[in-house]
């Protein structure tokens with residue numbers, strides 16, 4: 455990336471971040487995913503091959519063809535707006 459698509463800032467730095475992949479009611483958290491982060495607005499940019507690998511891992515794990523590195527349970531709450 456030469457500049458951020460959202461804010462136009464040209465300072466993007468390489469980073470490793472946590473990526474949350476959600477598909478219907480299934481969620482996979484992937485640690486240490488390489489990306490570029492905009493130093494101004496925080497927008498994250500992932501390469502297509504990185505996203506493809508995450509998608510592949512997700513479907514392999516959910517069809518028991520691959521074992522995840524770790525498993526955690528996730529509570530789900532709905533924000534309740536009371537006026």
Ligand SMILES: [Zn+2]
Pocket residue numbers: 458459460461462463492493494495496497
């Ligand atoms: Zn930006």
